Amino acid sequence: MDVDPLPFEGDYFGEYEPGFFDDATVEEVPDSPDSDSDEESDEFIPPDSWEPPIRGVPVHSVSCGPEDPLEPLPGPAIPSHAQREAIERTARVKTHVVRFRSTGAGAPMPPGSFSEAAASASTYYAYMSSVDATKTGNPYAPFKSRLDWQVARWGKLRGSGSTAFTEFLEIEGVAERLALSYKNTRELNKLVDKKLPNARPQFRREEIIVGGEAFEVYARDVLECVEALFGDPEFAPLLLLVPERHYADEDRTIRVYFDINTGKWWWATQKEIEKTNPGATVIPIIISSDKTQLTVFGNKTAYPVYMTIGNLPKDIRCKPSRRGQILLAYLPTTRLLHITNKAARRRMLANLFHGCLSQILEPLAAVGLTGMPIASGDGIVRRGHPILAVYVGDYPEQVLVTCCKTGECPKCPVPRDEVGDTCDTSRPLRKLQEVLDALDTLDEGPRAFKKACEAIGFKPIAQPFWANLPYTNIYYAITPDILHQLYQGVVKHLISWIREAFGDEEIDARCRRFPPNHHLRHFSKGISNMSRVTGKEHQDICRILLGLIVGLPLPNGISSVRLVRATRAVLDFLYLAQYTTHTSRTLRLLDDALEAFHANKSIFIDLGIRDHFHLPKLHSLDHYRRSIEFYGTTDNYDTQYSERLHIDMAKDAYRATNKKDELTQMTKWLERREKILRHEKYIAWQMLPVTTHLPPPTVAAALPQRRIEMTRHPSVKAVPLDHLGERYGALYFRDALSRFVVQHNHPEYTRAQLERASASVYFNFHKIPAFHKVKFWLDDPHGFPDADLRDVIHCRPICQNKYGDDIPGRFDTALVRLPGVELAGVQGFCVAQVRLVFKLPDKAMPELFPHLPVAQQPNHLAYVEWFTPFDATAAHHGLYKVKRSIRGRARLASVIPVEQLYRSCHLLPEFGPVAPRDWTTYNILDACPSFLVNSFSDRHMYKLMY
Secondary structure (H helix, E strand, C coil), X not given: CCCCCCCCCCECCECCCHHHCCCCCCCCCCCCCCCCCCCCCCCCCCCCCCCCCCCCCCHHHCCCCCCCCCCCCCCCCCCXXXXXXXXXXXXXXXXXXXXXXXXXXXXXXXXXXXXXXXXXXXXXXXXXXXXXXXXXXXXXXXXXXXXXXXXXXXXXXXXXXXXXXXXXXXXXXXHHHHCCCCCCHHHHHHHHXXXXXXXXXXXXXXXXXXXXXXXXXXXCCHHHHHHHHHCCHHHHHHCCCCCXXXXXXXXXXXXXXXXXXXXXXXXXXXXXXXXXXXXXXEEXXXXXXXXXXXXXXXXXXXXXXEEEECCCCHHHHCCHHHCCCEEEEEECCXXXXXXXXXXXXXXXXXXXXXXXXXXXXXXXXXXXXXXXXXXXXXXXXEEEEEEEEEEECCHHHHXXXXXXXXXXXXXXCCCHHHCCCCCCCCCCCCCHHHHHHHHHHHHHCHHHHHHHXXXXXXXXXXXXXXXXXXXXXXXXXXXXXXXHHHHHHHHHHHHHHHHHXXXXXXXXXXXXXXXXXXXXXXXXXXCXXXXXXXXXXXXXXXXXXXXXXXXXXXXXXXXXXXXXXXXXXXXXXXXXXXXXXXXXXXXXXXXXXXXXXXXXXXXXXXXXXXXXXXXXXXXXXXXXXXXXXXXXXXXXXXXXXXXXXXXXXXXXXXXXXXXCCHHHHHHHHHHHHHHHHHHHHHHXXXXXXXXXXXXXXXXXXXXXXXXXXXXXXXXXXXEEHHHHHHHHCCCCHHHHHHHHHHHHHCCCCCHHHHHHHHCCCCCCCCEEEEECEEEEECCCCCCCCCCCCEEEEEEECCEECCCCCEEXXXXXXXXXXXXXXXXXXXXXXXXXXXXXXXXXXXXXXXHXXXXXXXXXXXXXXXXXXXXXXXXXXXXXCCCCEEEECEECCXXXXXXXXXXXXXXXXXXEECXXXXXXXXXXXXXXXXXXXXXXXXXCCCHHHXXXXX
8 A cells, every 4th residue: 555556557468559459440439418407497388388380281271180091010019908918917916936946045054153243243132232222221322312313313414514513513502402422523423433333344445456557446345245235134034035936827837027036047046056055045246337427517427336135125225215235336437548549548447447346346256156154134144155146237337347349239249230130039148158268368468368359259358357256147147227228228219210200390399288197297398409318308208209209290191100110119118128027928028019119110211310220229128038037127227226326325425525535535424324324223123112123114014005195174175066167167066966976875776767866966065175186106006116106186277376377277187997897907997087076065964875874975076077988999009099978069077986086197189290289288188189098108007008
């Protein structure tokens, strides 16, 4: 550490002549921007706001014309309802589990083969003794009191900067009146550093010498990180210890995948280890790395490396609040600009990256083979084998890790000029043994080594970090990247092609006119003016993308069917790839969607938009199925998790420093924060009854039990019945409520009896309370927690904002559950517009329901206007068509219990060739004659509507 760094002398092989590098003229491909986009304004836009006039088609000729004629097109057809129902059912049933046949796999070690101190080191009881809480009886020790602890927690987790916190405590009387054990930030930091045990391993500053130059690296011991995660008492009852095979049928023909232990990799690895070391517990190591910008202005960057273990269920690893991820290291961010030769600079940066990770992950080489005693949070010791299983990163990171060239596939040896041309999900991967053989030629000299690497398409990196790691195949370990490959890759390209095909004017006009929905962003200014679009914004565009192009004509009379089918295929692949549970049958749907896109993508060549499809991110879709089969569903290794971790472990940490020698301060800030969080969990455990000292329940277990939430008080206390038609559009409220009352009292009545009895119903009230919002908790159709759990239906009349401007009313559409029909896809549902949610006055209950007990009397009710049953005639876009249910000139309406409202439903208007300019987002549901049910509004809806 005290030796001066050696001057730069080239990379591993010394200096090169400029002509030595064949790829000296290849430029680096910058990362696609995925953050810091311009925010779209969602403020209220008056219905008569200006927009460009219609060009090319007279306004009076706009109409919702017929669909494009169906054409015999290549590629798999969209599955019928019955076929899709049979496939989706396999992902919902209770699985048949086959555990690994060895009874010793994941079993505890026999007594005497480990020290008892190691067995108890991870438990809360060991933590209690380390803070001397057993002597004092103070659950908040080393803090004096509950208030002392809460102020410290606020100061380190939620409070302002260190200087501001010190100034607050130095206000006369504050520290004394609060009876705090510290008077400033320095004393608090000293207490945290000295009195609280380390929650996670401490960072160590190291220097890594690459090519004769020293680079500073802050890293933790990887084995200590594994012990910290595996031994966390919060995770003890949740750990996945053995591989399992799940099947949807008793015959074990339909395989089910979700967590990483249900994939083929864990089973195969366990089988190999058991041959030489029976009784092993596999600990899959998941590494992710990505550079991130620390400053809004300037170029200050950090290069964090995160680590987690596959023994934690994926719903733990995906939540930063559960602390299932750990910051393993900060890599050097030097750009080596003093190296003028670009190829030599790239080679040096690659060697630096692999040199750093080689030193950080070196302990895994020996322990992965022999194993090590490792204790879980309940004190049980097993022999763990930590093995690198998955490496998560975007495309530039994947290229860097696998040492291939930009433009090539990091997983398979497909020729560069064939990338993205065809779909082949069974293409063989790169051969690891060929790479290892090429690395063995290093002793023969640089030219022999370079020649051997060129023969197999491998960059001549001297020491790839994964070369000596046991049971690791880096070409399998590279996994799909939903954020960068799909949202910021294929979807980004597809949107630009669609805009070029149809023009921005009409697409923006349609964006402005879509009806609102809780899950959708309303693009009041269109999508053409957006810059630096983020992955989240691409996700929002995907929710309406198909509705933007259905019915739009292409230039020169070209049929748009192939373009619609290609767009539908990409969206199908996108939503299927994010399933939380997959079966071998749903994976077939994934392959069909990819094949359908490749079968119809030629439309973009015919339109002159593309000359080729040599896009590495498009080719990467070929490998999704295999990765899901090996490592479980894509939410096990999503780069969106590491993007979120940048906030807590890089950006916030940097803001807490004085911007000088920042890495030292960042690592110390993180260590103190981790200690506080660990102490918070310990105190929560202390507060539990002595007989139930178990970890707190998971977030999923804490969700509300009710599906529907209504506010305690109504939005409007008393609305006159005579005003319901004018304010809420409930034109036939009295008739609908009369029919509901009779039907609720006499469900056995025929239609004729119902009509006669409803004519004599008398209401002894003139006003009712109205509710303008209904909230839902959606159940995942596959039985797993979903990202889109919350849903809201709005039904409010016209109102005024704080400036006195009139805001038009909003009456959302919903899926209504039909009574007595089993839920299976769209069967059992009907679309309705919710006009009014209300309660009957208490005084009316005895009069309207005289023979019903209180428990059977209705509570919240909804007045809805019905749409026609689902019509699935347009096969090229696969969306269901609905219209208003009308008898004569009146809309069919009913009063139903709120419990029949299943969730919100978004309708895509059928605009025809040009969107009428008198249609707005506020009147579109009344003006448009027909709609398509949007099955892409969110992932829950996609699983439901097939």
